[in-house]
Amino acid sequence: MISILLAASLIFTAEDADVAWETARTLVDECTPRDAGTVRGKIAAYKVLDMVSATGADAELDVFDAQTPRGKKRFHNVYSFLKFDPTNDEYVVIISHFDTKSGVACPGANDGGSTTGLLTGLANAVMRDRSIDGNLMLVWTDGEECMDYYGQNDGFWGSKRAVQEIKRRGIKVKAAICVDMLGDKDLKITIPKNSSRALAKIACYAAKKAGDEKLVSTIDDLVKDDHVAFLEAGIKSICLIDFEYGGAPGSGYWHTPEDTMDKLSKQSLLRSGRLLTGMLDVLFTKRSQSSSNGEQNKQNKNN
Ligand SMILES: [Zn+2]
Structure with missing residues (x-):
């Protein structure tokens, strides 16, 4: 009977992984590098807008100015x-940055491109089924990367802005999921310590349910990423990141000209996408079950 009460699960398919791949490839081919505050950074935002719109989903640009170590710059979320x-005002928010590290001519295939693609792939999955059992806000941030060192006016401009916009618009957020570097052929997704434990459990459960238990592990390290602005705003947040990219964490192809499409695979994008839809399934279903418990109990009695 539950299947009658709940909408069909959102499924991330090979077609969605293709959309994710094409999104990353387009950014790499047409917008390398795309440092925040540059013309190519702006073009990248418009490309993302176009590619999301092509899935049938509505997308909007949020243009804002902020101070940086190089003076005032313009950003585009x-x-x-x-x-x-x-019947429900709450959103699950999924965040990926699309900008590249300034000053290193990085194509950002994995760091920025892969997860920008994952979110576009998700939009594609949602628009194909048009039956998700909840509300989703997808956020593509500009200016995740710092110019010198992370600090008050350096880095995370886009996520700080997104949190401000969420507050200004009175949007209720159930959970925020930040994804970063999830297209590596050799995919090992980690959950840093500064993530909500409840969401970490859901991520591990979703991986297990997808038969991909070893995909996700928790680590004791703290990771600075776009989820921090959400955590600081008191929103339950998690970071899903594969920081081991062609070498030890924080080395290899990361932030180098070697971060190119040949290091990625569609299979990894598919696995990451399925992890996200598996998490959404739990996050959406939780509310559906609690709100329809009365009805389910009635049905159980009838059975
Ligand atoms: Zn980076």
Whole structure:
């Protein structure tokens, strides 16, 4: 009977992984590098807007100015609101940055490109099924990368802005999931310590349910990423990141001209996408079950 009460699960398919791949490839081929505050950074934001719109989803650009170590710069976030539950105001927010590290001519195939693609792939999955049992806000951030050292006016401009916009618009957020570097052929997703434990459990459960238990592990390290602005705003947040990219964490191809498409695989994008839809399934279903418990109990009695 539950299948009658709950909408069909969102499934990330090979077609969605293709969309993710094409998104990353387009950014790499047409917008390398795309450092925040540069013309190519701006073009990248418009490309993302176009590619999300091509899935049928509505997307909007949020243009804002902020101080940086190089003076005042202009930034461009992209948002897509996928509201499918008219009885519920809460959103699950998924965040990926699309900018590249300034000054290192990095194509950012994995660091920025892969997860920008994952979110576009998710939009594609949602628009194909049009039946998700909840509300999703997709956030593509500009200016995740710092110019010198992370600090008050250096780095995370886009996520700080997104949190401000969420507050300003009165959007209720159930959970925020930040994804970063999830297209590596050799995929090992980690959950840093500064993530919500409840969401970490859901991620591990979703991996297990997908038969991909070894995909995800928790680590004792703290990772600075776009989820921090959400954590600081008191929003349950998690970071899913594969920081081991062609070498020890924080070395290899990371932030180098070697971060190119040949290091990625569609299979990894598919696995990452399925992990996200598995998490959404739990996050959406949790509310559906609690809100429809009365009805389910009634049905159980009838059975
Ligand atoms: Zn980076």
